[in-house]
Amino acid sequence: MDLDAYLAERRGEWNRLETLAARRKLSATESDELVLLYQRAATHLSVVRSRTPDPVVLADLSRLVLAGRAAVTRGNRFSLRPVADFVLYRYPAALYRTRRWWATLGILMMVLGAALTWYVAVHPDVIALLLSDGEVQQLVGTDFVGYYSEFQAQNFALQVWTNNALLTAQCLASGVLILPVLYLVGVNLLNTGLTGGVMFEQDAGGTFLTYLAPHGCLELTCLFIGAGVGLRIGWAWISPGPTLSRRESLVAWVREGMVIAIGLVPTLAVAGILEAFVTPSALPAPVRIAIGVIVWLAFLAYAIGRGGWAALETDRNRSR
Structure with missing residues (x-):
C-alpha cells in the first residue's frame, strides 16, 4: 500500500x-x-x-x-438540561395532574383543623383533660414561641426540613395502603388543632397565627401534596381505569409520585428556611406573614399556572 x-x-x-x-x-x-x-x-x-x-x-x-x-x-457528562427539564416541565406537570387530590385534601384538612381549633377553644374542659394549668401556661407563655428560636437558625432549618421531608415521604410511601396516610395527616391535624385551641382559649390566637402563617402555608401545602399523591397512588390499584391493568396503573402513578417526591425536597427546604429565619425574626408580624403568603402564592402559581402549561406541552409531545 x-x-x-x-x-x-x-x-x-x-x-x-x-x-x-x-x-x-x-x-x-x-x-x-x-x-x-x-x-x-x-x-x-x-x-x-x-x-x-x-x-x-x-x-x-x-x-x-x-x-x-x-x-x-x-x-x-453532567448537563443542566435534565435539571431544567425537571423544574420547568416534569415537576409542575405532575403537581397539576394531581391537583384535585391534594387540593381537595388540603381544603378538607383546613376546614377540619379550624373546626377542631374552635371546638377546643370554646370547651376548656377538653383542655383540662389533656393538660394541667401549669402546662397550659408554659405552652402559651414560653414553649410555643420559644420553639422557633430554641436552636440556631441554620440547625433548626435543617431539623425542620428533615422532619417534614420524612413525614411527606411516609405519606407518599404508604399511600398504596390508604389508611396510613389518613393516620399521619390526622395526627398532624390533631396536634395543630389542639395547640391552636389552647392558644385561642388563652387569648393568644394572634400569636398562634403570627408564628404559623409565615411558614405554615407552604409547609402544610407540601404535606397535603404528599398525602394527596399518596392517596392517588393507592387509588390507582383500586380503580385503574378502563385502559390499564392494576399493575400498569400503579406503576404509572408511582412514577408520578417519585417525581413529586424529588420536587418536594427543595420546596420543603424553602419552608424550613422560612420557619427558621422568617417566623422568629424581629420583622413586624404583617411583614413576616406577607413573606410567607407571597412565597406560598408563588408556589401555587407554579403548580397550577406553570403546571397546566407544562402538562399540556407534555401531552402534546407524547401524542406526536
Whole structure:
C-alpha cells in the first residue's frame, strides 16, 4: 500500500474530524458527521497498523481516534438540561395532574383543623383533660414561641426540613395502603388543632397565627401534596381505569409520585428556611406573614399556572 497516497486521500476527513472533536457544541448534523468520521478513522487506524505500521503515522492517527471517541461520548457528562427539564416541565406537570387530590385534601384538612381549633377553644374542659394549668401556661407563655428560636437558625432549618421531608415521604410511601396516610395527616391535624385551641382559649390566637402563617402555608401545602399523591397512588390499584391493568396503573402513578417526591425536597427546604429565619425574626408580624403568603402564592402559581402549561406541552409531545 502506498502510504503517502493513502494519507493524502484521507487527510481531509481527518482534519474535519479534528475540527469537530475540538468543538464544545455541535448541531445534529455535525454530531452525525462526527460519529461517521470517527468510525472511518478507527477503520483507517486498523488498516495502517496492519499493513504499513509507520510509528509516526500510527501515533498521530491514534491520538485523533482517541479525540474522536472522547467527543462522541462526551454527551454523557453532567448537563443542566435534565435539571431544567425537571423544574420547568416534569415537576409542575405532575403537581397539576394531581391537583384535585391534594387540593381537595388540603381544603378538607383546613376546614377540619379550624373546626377542631374552635371546638377546643370554646370547651376548656377538653383542655383540662389533656393538660394541667401549669402546662397550659408554659405552652402559651414560653414553649410555643420559644420553639422557633430554641436552636440556631441554620440547625433548626435543617431539623425542620428533615422532619417534614420524612413525614411527606411516609405519606407518599404508604399511600398504596390508604389508611396510613389518613393516620399521619390526622395526627398532624390533631396536634395543630389542639395547640391552636389552647392558644385561642388563652387569648393568644394572634400569636398562634403570627408564628404559623409565615411558614405554615407552604409547609402544610407540601404535606397535603404528599398525602394527596399518596392517596392517588393507592387509588390507582383500586380503580385503574378502563385502559390499564392494576399493575400498569400503579406503576404509572408511582412514577408520578417519585417525581413529586424529588420536587418536594427543595420546596420543603424553602419552608424550613422560612420557619427558621422568617417566623422568629424581629420583622413586624404583617411583614413576616406577607413573606410567607407571597412565597406560598408563588408556589401555587407554579403548580397550577406553570403546571397546566407544562402538562399540556407534555401531552402534546407524547401524542406526536
